[in-house]
Amino acid sequence: MAARAPFSIGEFEIEAGAQRTIDLPVSVLSDHTPVTMSVHVVHGEKPGPTLFISAAIHGDEVIGVEIVRRVLQSKSLSKLRGTLLAIPIVNAFGFMNHSRYLPDRRDLNRSFPGSPKGSLAGRLAHLFETEILDRSDVGIDLHSAAIHRTNLPQIRVSPSGARTSELANAFGAPLVLMSKVREGSLRGVAQKKGVDVLLYEAGEGLRFDEFSVRVGVSGILRVMHTLGMIGAKGVPKSRTTSMQSSHSVWERSPAGGLLRCFVGTGENVSKGQVLGIVSSPFGDFEENVIATHGGLIIGRTNLPIVNEGDGLFHIATIRQNISAETKIENIAAELEDSIMADEDEII
Incomplete structure (x- = not known):
């Protein structure tokens, strides 16, 4: 069988069976410091779908950065089918300044599809769309509540198709919430391009919490298994059905x-x-x-x-007449029983 073709992104090519972190140029700061969007590419030896995992589109929503880090440490990726694009920090400007926004005071997740000659937010949105979204079949976008608020781990989807719902249920978060697509959002432009995107909301801005991190890592691995990208070994099993709300x-x-x-x-x-x-x-x-x-x-x-x-x-x-507290306790117990990365860390 012929070797799988290299994966091209930006000016880079990643050979099948290899992984590499590449830097896509975004801008140059006023002091001439270059700013890039770093993407870790895992290009499997065997064919399969291309999945992106993005975090910190809002720079103060840091919990997704930890989730991406743990996913990349998973041994399940050693026999990956398809291609994984991991972008732990999309909005480096906001991340460094502990801010939701970009220096031009715009919200990146209201700036899609953007423009190569637009505002700073528009240029970054355009870069993400052309380099990441246009190369992907499925995406998982990681968010948290804003500062001084907290969210129960939940998947938000638009009622756009059966596969989106299937992947949302495979993720196994406590709740799947049907929500309208906002104008200018990544999810909105992805829907127009036919790319299924799950939006994970959990925890608080500028904070980690272990339960939300573990739900996120487990959910991503389950989605990858459902897509046929990884085997069942090392993927936490979900014995609890997500609650549904519209x-x-x-x-x-x-x-x-x-x-x-x-x-x-x-x-x-x-x-x-x-x-x-x-x-x-x-x-x-x-x-x-x-x-x-x-x-x-x-x-x-x-x-x-x-x-x-x-x-x-x-x-x-x-929709269901159930005890939410019992369901969440069951999910927490499942995660405690699972072998996860950084099991000995206290966060």
Whole structure:
């Protein structure tokens, strides 16, 4: 059988059976420091799909960087079929400055498809589209909540096709949330090109948490196994079906003041339940935060200082009549039983 052709990206070629980190030029800073987007290419000896894994499109969403690092340490990649493109830090500008945005104050995930002669965000979006997206069959884009907020591990997909749903369920996150595609997002331009993209949301900006990292690593390996890129050995088995939701709401602060939360992510709540209390710093008034919908808490603020109208609790309506807490506990137990990379690290 003839050897598989090399994988071409930028000005580089990676031979079949090899892996290499390459740097794609993005820009030059005002002090003449060059900035690149680094891509680790694993080009398998045998044919198969091309999958990209991206993180830190928002520079302060660092949890995905750790997830990509652990995936690249997996022994399962030694017999990879197809090609893996791992981009742990897409937005290097924001990552270095602990910021969601680029120096031009734009949100990269609202700047696709971009332009080679546009703003800095537009140029980076165009580079990612032409060098990564156009070479891929499937993508997994890793995100977290913004700073001072946290998200329950969840996969977000648009109702675009059966394969997207199949891959979302194979990932095995606690929740699969159907959500509309935002204009200018990576997921939006990928959908137009026929590339299935899963968006993983978990944890908090500028923070790691071990549960979210492990769910992310396990989910990516399961998706790769479902795509036929890796074998079953070393891939954590999922014995728990993801919860499904197609509707979610934010409960907002009824007043400004200090918030005391009574519920956390992963908890089931009922309509009319008191989720927390907002109090005046002087103690002269208190106002309850009441759930207007029942469902699962999939995100919440971590900041006790709130203004009137701030989003406090993100609640998803769950289709199944189940105990969300029990399901999440089962997933945590499965991850504890699995042999994962960096098992001895405490994060």
